Each structure stands twice: as C-alpha cells, then as structure tokens.
C-alpha cells in the first residue's frame with residue numbers, strides 16, 4: 001500500500017506507518033471499512049492473488065477496495081508500506097474539477113510520530129478559520 005494524493009477533503013489517503021509497520025489508516029471516508037483505502041493505493045502480487053483463489057472485485061459502490069482486500073484474506077501485518085514507508089505521494093486521485101485545499105491534519109501523535117508527518121509538508125491545506 002502507498003499514499004494517494006487528492007482524495008476526499010483530507011487531501012490524501014494513506015496507511016499510517018510507525019517504525020515500518022502499519023498502525024492504521026488516514027482516509028476521509030472510513031465508513032466502517034477494514035481497509036479504508038483508495039483503488040490507487042495498493043497493488044497485489046500476482047502469485048499471492050492466485051494463491052488466494054483470485055477473487056473478483058465486488059460491485060459495491062465505495063466498498064470495492066475493502067471487499068477485494070477482505071476476499072484476499074490479507075492480514076494487516078502482511079501489508080507492505082511502500083513509497084518509502086508511505087512518506088511519499090507517488091499517485092493521485094485526479095478529477096475533472098478543481099481540488100480545494102485539504103482540511104488540516106490533527107495535531108496528535110498519530111500525525112507527528114508517523115509517516116503522516118512526512119506527508120504533511122507535501123500538501124496544501126485550507127487556512128484555519130478566521131485567517132486569510
């Protein structure tokens with residue numbers, strides 16, 4: 001898995017990585033998903049895919065990625081944080097409308113002590129309310 005730029009009002013969708021390990025997900029639409037990731041945010045090894053009986057991606061709007069990854073029976077500890085431990089945005093979820101600046105990342109340890117701290121300076125955030 002790897003970060004995807006320009007997804008939802010958060011401006012990025014990414015696994016949260018600490019010490020090289022996945023500890024959570026930063027995504028603007030969690031929606032009860034086990035794997036709240038964008039379609040562009042992962043790649044699957046073909047040999048692994050075949051070993052897991054090559055599941056189809058379910059047609060379930062918004063839940064395709066989650067359904068597919070669950071059908072692969074992938075365990076969170078088997079997920080490899082690529083793009084230098086998810087510190088780089090190498091893919092974007094582009095759209096045909098202008099993107100608005102992202103909402104600020106929260107000021108918490110889950111941001112300051114993880115890969116999110118490296119993604120933060122690569123993003124454009126909305127000005128805090130009351131400032132211009």
Ligand SMILES: *[C@@H]1O[C@H](CO)[C@@H](O)[C@H](O)[C@H]1NC(C)=O
Nearest residue numbers: 018019020021082083084085
């Ligand atoms: C990812 O983080 C782990 C743990 O800090 C480190 O051993 C590894 O070298 C890092 N990998 C990359 C590509 O930065």
